Amino acid sequence: MENDNTLKLAINGDINAFQKLFADFQPQLKSYLYRIVTDRNDADDLTHDTFVKAFDKISTFKGDASLKTWVFTIATRLAYDHQKRLKRWLPDAQDKSKALALSDSTVYDAINHVSHSIGKGAYNMKEHIDFCFTCISKTLPIEQQVALILKDIYDFSVKEICMILDLSLGVVKHLLINARKTMTNIFEHRCALINKNGVCHQCSELNGLHNPKQNQQEALMKLELVKAAKKSNRAELYKLRTKLVKGIDPLHTQGADLQDVIMKCTRKAIGEIQTLN
Template identity: 60%
Template sequence: MTNDSELLAAAMAGDIDAFQRLFAAFQPQLKSFLYRLTADRHDADDLTHDTFVRAFDKLKTYRGEAGLKTWVFRIGANLARDAQRKKKPWPLDAQDRARSLAESRPDIQTAFYRAHVEDSRGAYDVAEHIDFCFTCIGKTLPIEQQIAVILKDMYAFGRKEIATVLSMSEGVVKHLLHDGRKVLSQVFYERCALVNKNGACNQCSELAGIYNPRQAKREHLVKLEMVRAGERTDDAEKLYALRAGLVKFIHPLNSQGADLQDVIMQCTRMAVGEKDRL
């Protein structure tokens, strides 16, 4: 059996099939990372493809100072960063705007129902919508903070690896993580009705009431550790850590509700002015 070192040597000698085998080991994670940054499946697909092409083209410059996965993620993150810099950060009320838009547009409501009923991954689950919410709120941050927080809290990258991805010092990465988490912790605590009874956003429960009525019942929602913890503490940072722990194992493109959640995401992109139609 060919090991990774032999595959890497072959890839660096120009064997694209060998590089494809190495790339395949972390391609799903890379694509989900890029989706969390772009909130668009097509963009994530295109960026993943472009990352592969760019990485293979530059592979002869790889010197092994960082792991191949980290090196490739650096290329993908740079491509995503260049693309996202042309766009404005999302407003904190993006989900509120999406709700208003959907309520005023029967065609969008029809798209939601069609995804729920016809698509193979159109199930609704509260935990998956919390993952959607993580992406949505995350997009209010500057792109460098997004990358740092997502790599650390969703994909367990170390600070040194993140520093390599961002071409920054570990000290800067430490500040990016601190500042990004602080903002997200406070926003989630202030807005999320699951952890704060005065929270402004109850979208996950509202949608559950439509697409999964059983989960809309309080006795099912309290099974989420985050909800139970919200009843015991007002520590926003602890609640953020529980939220991150809940969603880090959800693949936003392959989960059982990925198709429905993506339609909701595209509605949100419409609401913030990033696209004109679903």
């Protein structure tokens, strides 16, 4: 009842009422935008722009969907516009990031500086698996990426995603099937955690560099994803990965600053940005 009254006030132009409602899902919205654009400042700017545009248009809100879904629709369109000038990532983006860090002392030192700083520079393998999921999702066409993240990470229903993307039920289901297939294929061939022939050991290697006191094998065996690798099928392993990712807010973890500078290294390695600053 209180939320109904607050919504009525917001629709009538009460910015404090709207701010109260927006605050309920703002952290989730910002982390969602970060997963799409992979830049903290851009995620902050897009969250602010979403608030401004949503409040400006609040009188048009008809209640056909929840306010959260309606706001995510606005945010997604803004993120689309932002991403238009950027290319999709290739599955080897993290390989290029590793090569850059090892060949460029400035980049390597920047990562080490964050790792040894007081604050959010701690290394955690789970957080890097989340980082990896974000990177691999950026290999998808934007609509597949958005549909996948909304459904598998933020638990929006297919019907809500149809509203956000302004697409039919059949199209959204098709986007999800293709997105999951692509993600599963990439992980199966690249990830050493689930396939001994996988070419990518980055989360384990970084654990050794930035968390040397942690027994690497012990850390690995605590991960449900690793324990299930030999006995689970591809679909089950994908679900375990998304379960892990769901529990992580990439902007507010013990190693958020470290993962962010590694993300910047990746973006620099593929030519998306020129410097880590």
